[in-house]
Amino acid sequence: MALTLFQASAKAGTLVEARLNDAALRIETGDDGGPSRVTLDGKVQTPIAGPSPPYDDATAEGFELREFGPGPIVAGHVSRYMILFQGERICGEILVSPWMAPYLQPAVDAIASLQRTNPGLELRHDPACGVVPFASIATKGWPLLAGSKETQVFTTINLAFGFRPSAN
Numbered sequence: 001m002a003l004t005l006f007q008a009s010a011k012a013g014t015l016v017e018a019r020l021n022d023a024a025l026r027i028e029t030g031d032d033g034g035p036s037r038v039t040l041d042g043k044v045q046t047p048i049a050g051p052s053p054p055y056d057d058a059t060a061e062g063f064e065l066r067e068f069g070p071g072p073i074v075a076g077h078v079s080r081y082m083i084l085f086q087g088e089r090i091c092g093e094i095l096v097s098p099w100m101a102p103y104l105q106p107a108v109d110a111i112a113s114l115q116r117t118n119p120g121l122e123l124r125h126d127p128a129c130g131v132v133p134f135a136s137i138a139t140k141g142w143p144l145l146a147g148s149k150e151t152q153v154f155t156t157i158n159l160a161f162g163f164r165p166s167a168n
Contacts, residue, residue, distance in 0.1 A: 015163040016107045019155040020114075020121055020134075027107045028163065038110050040121075045114060062086050063129075063136040071095040074144035075156045082140060084132065091129035092148050098141035103161065108138045123153045 013029035013036065023041050030036035038045040064085045071079035072095070079095035111134045115121045123132040123146070137143045137154070146154040 012162040012164055014103060014107070015158065015160040016104065016156070017158040019152070019157065020111065021123070021153055023121065025111070025114075027110050029106045038114070040114065040118070063091065063132060065094060065096070065137065065140045067140065075159055077144060077156075077159065079144050080141070084129075084137060084146075086129050089128060091132060092137070092146060092153070094137050094143050095145040096138075096141040097144055100142035100159070101138070101140075104138075104142045104159075107142075108135055111135075 013031060014027075015029075016025070016027040018025045020040075024039075026037075026039045028037040065082045066085060068081045068083055071081035073079065074095050074097075077097045077100070079097055082094040082096050083090055084092040084094055111121075115123075115134055123134060123137070132153075134143075134154070137146050142156070142159075143154055144156045145152065
């Protein structure tokens with residue numbers, strides 16, 4: 001019986017509610033793990049098909065996340081404190097949940113897609129660092145909170161696993 005319940009919830013999707021710059025973002029994923037519904041400030045969006053570009057610690061833009069230890073609980077989830085570097089320049093601070101990375105890859109892909117079609121959604125942590133692709137702050141896990149002393153560029157408000165997307 002327990003195995004049956006686990007299998008049913010494992011096939012359910014996820015819900016991400018966040019703020020991307022000043023925009024309200026909601027991503028619902030379905031049983032297949034792909035984004036089934038993406039809304040930005042209440043308007044349904046159509047993400048470009050395909051995954052985000054691959055990123056690792058040596059991205060084409062030269063961004064690297066370095067871990068500096070444990071972080072606080074954000075949106076009910078334990079985090080790790082990371083600093084985003086471009087060379088030796090500090091470009092932002094990120095609170096990351098590493099274990100969420102494989103489960104929220106469809107959300108990373110959806111946000112990367114939105115950034116390619118909506119210039120106002122570019123992440124700008126520090127003017128000297130230029131535009132920061134969302135996927136580059138998600139190389140070590142799901143970014144729960146990202147920004148700098150001056151500004152928050154991404155804030156996770158709610159994450160729900162085992163979510164059943166709406167039919168409409």
